[in-house]
Amino acid sequence: MHDEVSTDKRNPRLNPNGLIYGATEESTDLFPVLDPVHHKATQVKMLVRDPATPSSKQNPMLPSPFWGDERIWDSQTSMHNPMFDEKGRVWFTSRVRPPANPDFCKKGSDHPSAKLTPIDASNRHLSMYDPKTGKITLISTCFPTHHLVFAEDANNTLWTSAGGPQSGVIGWLNRKLFDETGDEVRSQGWTALVLDTNGNGRRDEYVEPNEPVDPTKDKRVNAAFYGVAVNSNDGTVWGSVLGFPGYVIRLDPGSNPPATALAEIFEPPLPGYGPRGMDIDRHGVAWTPLASGHLASFDRKKCKGPLNGPTATGKHCPEGWTLYPFPGPQLANVTETGSAEASYYAWVDQFDTFGLGRDVPIATGNANESLLALVNGRFVNLRVPYPLGFYTKWMDGRIDDPAAGWKGRGLFATVSTRAPFHMEGGKGTTSKVVKFQLRPDPLAR
Amino acid sequence: MNARRAVGATIVIAAALMAAAGRAPLDAQPAADPAIRIGGADLGGVVTGANGPEAGVWVIAETTDLPTKFAKIVVTDDRGRYVLPDLPKANYSVWVRGYGLVDSAKVRTAPGKIVNLTAVVAPSAAAAAEYYPAIYWYSMLRVPEKSEFPGTGPDGNGVNPALRSQEQWLDIVKTNGCYTCHALGNKATRTISPMLRETAKSSGDVWQRRIQSGQALTQMTTNLGRMGNGPALGLGGAEGLHAR
Numbered sequence: 001m002h003d004e005v006s007t008d009k010r011n012p013r014l015n016p017n018g019l020i021y022g023a024t025e026e027s028t029d030l031f032p033v034l035d036p037v038h039h040k041a042t043q044v045k046m047l048v049r050d051p052a053t054p055s056s057k058q059n060p061m062l063p064s065p066f067w068g069d070e071r072i073w074d075s076q077t078s079m080h081n082p083m084f085d086e087k088g089r090v091w092f093t094s095r096v097r098p099p100a101n102p103d104f105c106k107k108g109s110d111h112p113s114a115k116l117t118p119i120d121a122s123n124r125h126l127s128m129y130d131p132k133t134g135k136i137t138l139i140s141t142c143f144p145t146h147h148l149v150f151a152e153d154a155n156n157t158l159w160t161s162a163g164g165p166q167s168g169v170i171g172w173l174n175r176k177l178f179d180e181t182g183d184e185v186r187s188q189g190w191t192a193l194v195l196d197t198n199g200n201g202r203r204d205e206y207v208e209p210n211e212p213v214d215p216t217k218d219k220r221v222n223a224a225f226y227g228v229a230v231n232s233n234d235g236t237v238w239g240s241v242l243g244f245p246g247y248v249i250r251l252d253p254g255s256n257p258p259a260t261a262l263a264e265i266f267e268p269p270l271p272g273y274g275p276r277g278m279d280i281d282r283h284g285v286a287w288t289p290l291a292s293g294h295l296a297s298f299d300r301k302k303c304k305g306p307l308n309g310p311t312a313t314g315k316h317c318p319e320g321w322t323l324y325p326f327p328g329p330q331l332a333n334v335t336e337t338g339s340a341e342a343s344y345y346a347w348v349d350q351f352d353t354f355g356l357g358r359d360v361p362i363a364t365g366n367a368n369e370s371l372l373a374l375v376n377g378r379f380v381n382l383r384v385p386y387p388l389g390f391y392t393k394w395m396d397g398r399i400d401d402p403a404a405g406w407k408g409r410g411l412f413a414t415v416s417t418r419a420p421f422h423m424e425g426g427k428g429t430t431s432k433v434v435k436f437q438l439r440p441d442p443l444a445r
Numbered sequence: 446m447n448a449r450r451a452v453g454a455t456i457v458i459a460a461a462l463m464a465a466a467g468r469a470p471l472d473a474q475p476a477a478d479p480a481i482r483i484g485g486a487d488l489g490g491v492v493t494g495a496n497g498p499e500a501g502v503w504v505i506a507e508t509t510d511l512p513t514k515f516a517k518i519v520v521t522d523d524r525g526r527y528v529l530p531d532l533p534k535a536n537y538s539v540w541v542r543g544y545g546l547v548d549s550a551k552v553r554t555a556p557g558k559i560v561n562l563t564a565v566v567a568p569s570a571a572a573a574a575e576y577y578p579a580i581y582w583y584s585m586l587r588v589p590e591k592s593e594f595p596g597t598g599p600d601g602n603g604v605n606p607a608l609r610s611q612e613q614w615l616d617i618v619k620t621n622g623c624y625t626c627h628a629l630g631n632k633a634t635r636t637i638s639p640m641l642r643e644t645a646k647s648s649g650d651v652w653q654r655r656i657q658s659g660q661a662l663t664q665m666t667t668n669l670g671r672m673g674n675g676p677a678l679g680l681g682g683a684e685g686l687h688a689r
Contacts (some may be wrong), residue, residue, distance in 0.1 A: 024659050039511040039533060060656040065638035244616050274616040276625075291620035292612065295602040329584040333591075334615065340584040342624035349687035367625055383578060385503050385542050386518060393630045407531070416662065418626040422633035432514075442522035443480055445487050445530035 001027070001420075001431035004034075005082040005090065007398040010232075011351065013355045014084060016400040019131065020412060021435060022089045023079040027418075028054040031079055031092070031129075034433050045075040045125060049138050050097040057344050066421045071171045074219055078124055081394070083148050085156065086173070091164060093145035093160060094127045095139040104185055105142030114256040117169055125172060126160070127219070136355075139178070142292045143171030143190040144224075147277075148266050150175070151230045151237075159237050161225035168192060168209070168212045170251060170261075171240065191261040193249060198285045199309030203254070203262050213411035221248060221265060226276030227288065227345065238280050241265075247296050247314060248286050264300075264307055265315035271336040272296050273430075274321045277345025277394070281360070287346045287361040293338025294323040295346065295374055327379050328368055332349055341367045344393050344416075349373075353397025354411050355438035356380065362411070364392050371395060371413065371436065382436055389423030390434065392416045411436040481526050485557040488529040491521075492541050494564035502543030504566055504685025510535035532556040541565070545573050572607040575632070583630030591612060596673050614672055622668040626661060650676040 002025040008014040022032040028071035030043040055276035057074040064070075079094040099121040104111050106119040119142045126139040126148070131166065146163035150156055158173040194206045199217040207214050209222035225239025231250075241247040247265050254260025268275065274291025286298045300307070302316035326341035343363045352358045356375050365372040369390040371382040384390035393416035401408030415423070415431045423429050481490040488506060492499040504527045507516040511533055521527045529539075538551040541564045549565050567573035572582065589604055591611045596604025606612050615621070623629055637651050645651040651675070656665035668676045 034513075039513050039515055041513050057661045059660045059662065061662045062654070063640075064658040065640045065655070071660075092468040099593075143624075242611050244621075246621075256490055270612070273612050274620050276620050287619070293619075306533075323656055328580040330585055331584050331588050331615070333588040334611070336612075340580050340586075342619035344620065344624070365576065365578075365629065367583050369578035370578075373595045382535075384518075385576070386507075387504050387514060388576065389579070389628060389633075410593075417628060418631070419659070422627060424515060424632070426633075439519075441528060442520055443482070443489070443528045444577055445482065445484065445528050 001025075001032070001080070001414045002416055003081050003394040003411055004396070004414045004433060005084050007096075008084045008086055008150075011400045012351050012397055014086065015088060015398070016368055018088075021129075021297060022093060022414060022431070022433075023082045023083045023094075024075065025078055025080055025418075026059075029075055029077045029079075030123075031082070036433070036435070037290050041110070044134075046092070046094055046129075047130075047136050047138060048076045048096050049140065053095055053097055058064055066427045077127075079127075079413050080124060080145070080218065081147050083150065083158075085150060088131060090129045090131065091148060092099075092129070093124050095123065096125045096127060096140055099123045101142050102140065111142075111185065113188075114246070114257075116141065117190060117192045118169070119169065119190070122167075124163075126158070130369050137427050139170055139173065139184045141173070141184075141188055143167065143188075144171050145171065146226065147228050149228050149230055152232050153235055153237060158174065159228055161232060161239055162226040163226060165223045165241055165243055167224045168220070168230075171227055172239065172257070177243075184368060186284075189258055191251075191253075191258050193221050193223050193263040193265075194261070195221060195249065195265060195312065196262050196308035197310055198220075198305070199312075199314075201258050202307065204230070211349060213245065213310065219313075221263065222266070223247060223263075225249065225278060226354070227277060229280040229286070231284045232282060233282055233284050234398065238278065238286050240278035242274040242276065245270070246275040246290075248275065248278065248288060250300065264312065265314045266298055266300075266317055267316075268296055268298075268321055268323075269318035271338060274320065276343070277347075279346050281347040281348045281359040281361065282350050283359065287348055289340075289341075289343030289346050289363045290323070291342065292323075293326050295326060295339050295343070295372070295379075296324070297322045297361070301322045324374055324377065324379070326363070326365070326368070326372060327381050341365060341372075341374065342344060343367075347395050349397050349411075351397070351399070353409050354401055354436065355406055355409065362395065364413075365390050365396070371411065386433055387424035387429065389417070389420075390415060392434070406439050454490055464492045478526060481528060483528060483530075483557065483559065486530070486532050486534070488532060488537070488539065488556055488558060489527060490553065490559050490561040492527060492562045492564050494525075494546075495566055498523075499541070499543065499546075499564040500525055502546065503542055504529060504539065504541055504562065506532060506537040506539045508533075508535040509535045520558075523644075542576060544576065546576070547572055552553065579630035580626045581630070582635050583628075586618070586629070598673070603673045603677075605671060608672070617668055617672050618677070622671065623665075626664070652678045 021032040025340040052192045053076040077094040101129045124143040125277045128137045144162045145160040147161040206218035227240040237251040246272045275288040278288040301321045326339040328339040331340045340442040363372045373380040392413040395413035481489040540551045541549040
């Protein structure tokens with residue numbers, strides 16, 4: 001299992017007491033559905049458009065100490081993340097076809113994005129499951145997908161990340177247009193990530209990543225998002241970029257995103273490095289866990305220097321970053337601040353679904369076997385002690401009943417390791433949904 | 446690491462499934478401590494150890510009677526008291542887990558009862574450490590010294606020459622490599638299975654073989670190569686992830 005979703009990230013009152021959906025990535029094409037009231041789990045088969053879509057079963061692998069010659073992994077769809085929309089439909093990043101893109105994505109196409117930034121291949125796309133009808137809709141995207149998030153805009157734009165930085169694009173689906181027309185070609189778009197290097201406030205002709213800076217032009221960066229989030233205050237799209245030292249990028253889509261989107265790139269200062277997942281709070285502050293063993297915040301409002309121009313190339317705003325060392329011991333031979341924690345993602349409890357307050361950032365404690373909530377500068381370590389080996393990749397919070405106090409709200413996360421048989425219980429141990437609730441005292445009932 | 450206090454004593458964790466909207470009947474049961482008020486869907490009691498009440502330990506209730514496996518976990522207060530609220534109707538195994546302890550014997554019971562439990566102090570530090578999260582084991586990883594960077598390659602110190610600093614190496618062995626898909630430091634990764642032991646002569650050989658199991662062979666071998674196979678493979682064996 002990679003992740004779950006229980007509600008609309010923009011409205012945690014959606015789907016009260018309702019079914020919870022999971023994404024199984026490389027394990028299987030069956031996505032799990034959990035009824036947390038009646039304690040029942042079912043499965044739905046995700047579809048592909050092309051039967052020639054590759055499966056993880058074809059991956060090279062030697063026999064397993066746990067499973068011998070049995071190839072237990074068999075997934076064509078590679079469902080990575082689920083996300084609810086405001087209509088109660090569940091959207092996935094999933095693979096619908098082999099990687100080679102159709103012609104409309106490529107050079108020579110008249111698609112507005114392809115004309116500017118043609119793409120030859122994408123290894124994951126989009127799909128949608130409507131629980132009311134049981135219908136699955138597949139969307140072949142030119143751009144690769146990984147994580148996904150809905151904007152709070154009139155089009156309910158679905159922004160996606162690409163995973164690794166190689167594609168050099170960020171893609172989206174105009175969900176309103178897609179709902180109205182079913183036209184997956186017209187409804188999708190993507191853009192290169194271009195810095196306003198000439199500093200004139202708009203996107204112009206640019207030099208490619210492998211070309212030297214030209215002060216009269218803008219500069220494309222070879223980056224794409226891993227985590228992705230939307231600033232609800234201004235509609236800018238934010239993402240983390242893998243690599244060393246990695247980046248956080250702010251993308252202002254502009255009026256015609258394929259041609260007008262402008263990026264700003266911010267590099268964490270040492271001792272911080274290595275972001276992975278990312279979220280943003282209602283004040284526009286980005287939060288990302290770092291491989292250095294810190295939870296980092298980046299507040300663009302703290303930047304003192306120019307945010308565009310020839311010096312705005314990543315290292316220009318160290319003052320925007322704050323690093324919070326994760327709990328736990330540091331690795332032997334490592335003298336910097338931070339801990340051995342290797343957190344995968346951060347999620348911000350924008351609506352106080354848990355009870356520690358609005359806008360509390362919560363990181364996955366993948367080595368602490370916990371969730372790590374940062375409250376007033378100090379971590380609250382929510383350890384899952386049983387079964388040993390809790391390792392999650394995301395979470396969300398839902399308010400089932402706003403009048404029911406602590407009983408009416410809580411966080412959900414999954415056991416997300418690719419190797420659940422590494423946990424207590426060993427072979428046969430499957431993934432789980434874990435719900436966290438915050439009582440006012442240990443005897444509350 | 447010796448403190449037994451676990452998480453804030455007000456956290457409810459429900460592993461697997463949980464009836465979020467369930468309501469317990471209000472027919473409170475009598476208890477020795479009047480502060481412990483339970484209804485027909487609750488369990489409560491006091492956890493006591495060799496030195497009296499055990500504060501900050503977990504009480505776990507688990508059942509397989511429901512369509513899915515279900516467990517609910519709470520923490521004791523400063524006087525060792527606990528209440529497990531809103532349990533679905535079923536028969537449960539209930540036990541105590543905590544830092545400095547080993548699991549207590551499982552008690553079979555059903556909601557609506559006062560169940561006092563006895564914590565069991567770990568007979569050794571090693572026994573207690575089995576319950577620590579992976580990070581405490583992982584922190585003993587033998588990371589190459591700063592002086593070993595930049596790497597000098599397979600004919601030198603084994604570290605990939607492309608890695609200019611210890612931080613770049615850590616980025617891979619932590620968040621953006623190994624820990625991308627699974628933990629390191631948990632029981633399964635700090636021990637060697639008999640199958641792997643039979644096929645390899647050294648801990649490095651074990652890890653060279655181990656990373657070729659499963660659907661992520663390509664990613665794992667690539668990541669080890671990014672670090673430099675020599676020290677990367679050596680860190681996971683008896684000199685590395687095993688307890689020292």
